[in-house]
Structures are given as structure tokens and as C-alpha cells.
Amino acid sequence: MADIFKALADGTRRALLDELLERDQQTLFELCSRLAMKHDLTPTRQAVSQHLDVLQQAGLVVAERRGRYKFHTINTAPLAQIAERWPTRKAGS
């Protein structure tokens, strides 16, 4: 569970999730160029790769290798735990 929050703590990783939500099955290079275009983020390829590793370890991203390419997909399921942990309090409860 701690991995999820660690993963979300970084702005670049949140931007990656935003991009993957718009378009699934993106490769490392595609995500790099999209970060630069739409978010004015220009980290190196290795930096983005490391971010994707963190997101994968948190279960927020799933990667699948096909030949020379590696396609990344978002998985929003773990985020549900956040809202469940600190639910909105009802008056008098």
C-alpha cells in the first residue's frame, strides 16, 4: 500500500498516468515525447523508464513486451483503496 502513495508522490509519474489514461499501450519513447509536448517535462529516457518501474511496482501500470517494443497500460484498480481508507465522515458518526 505504501508503494501506491510513493508512486503518486511524484509529478512526472502522475503525468504519465494522465497520458496512459488518454491512450493505452504506449511505448517508452511515445511517453517521453508526450511528456515533453503536453506537460513541458523533458527528463531523459532512463528517468522515464525508472518512473515506469515505480508505477509498475505499485501495480498502477502493467507492461507487456512484444518483440522490440514494450507497451504500457494503466491500472486504476489500486487507487480505490485510497477512498476506502479515509471515507467521508457522516455527521454524528
Added chain:
Amino acid sequence: MADIFKALADGTRRALLDELLERDQQTLFELCSRLAMKHDLTPTRQAVSQHLDVLQQAGLVVAERRGRYKFHTINTAPLAQIAERWPTRKAGS
């Protein structure tokens, strides 16, 4: 919005939110002893105070000073933004 994720990135701060969800209007000393009792966390009073500052800056905790005491209250409202940002994808959308 970045402040919310930064605040949630630390385990001690998440434990503080857990405690405040169980019982509102707790003071700094109360929270310190509860961290030690229930979570096996033994940071100093100053460390906990700094954590509460971070939570306050993120809007997750509201503090009110009455005389010698300062009472802390949880505010779960900002957490709703998380689920809204990366909603569960429907098949084919």
C-alpha cells in the same frame, strides 16, 4: 494538488490520518502517544508537529487553538480529487 500526494507519501502522516479518523479534536501530545501505542511509531514531538504542518498545508487536517491546547481535525474532502482524476475505465471507452 501536489501537496496532497506529498502529504500522503509518508507512513507516519497516514497513521496520523488514521488516528484522527477514529477520534477528532486530538492534541499534539495525544497523537504522539497514540502513534506509539497503536502503530509502534516513536518519533519526537517536534517530528509529529512537522508532520501535522504538512497535513495542514495539504488541507487534510484543520487545527484550532483553544487556550493552551491545539485541537486537530481530519478533512477528507481533498481525497475525493484522487479518484476523480484517474477514474476506472469502462471497456471500449
Added chain:
DNA sequence: AAAATAGGCAAGTAGTCACTTGCCTGTCAA
């Protein structure tokens, strides 16, 4: 008034983390 209690301020430290650099592996096209 004096001691005790609740909390605040500020500097220093150690560990973590994002990022880069340099080189290597695997896959496909010409």
C-alpha cells in the same frame, strides 16, 4: 509569582529519491 504544561522556532544531519551518464542487450530492416 513560580512551576508545570502545551506547543513553536530554527539549525544541523542522515537517508532517500529523481536524474544523469555511459555502456550493454535484444530486435528488426536493408
Added chain:
DNA sequence: TTGACAGGCAAGTGACTACTTGCCTATTTT
């Protein structure tokens, strides 16, 4: 088969951050 392309590994660096230490202010209590 050779060059180009997609990605991986690993060490090093700088900034950030959680934490402590020491001292201070304010509010009660006796």
C-alpha cells in the same frame, strides 16, 4: 550481416526530506 532502433543495467550526483537537538513563548495551575 550490419546498422539502426527500442529498451535495460548500474554507478554517481544533487536536492529534498524526515528527524533530532536545543532553546524559546504562551497558557495554566498551585
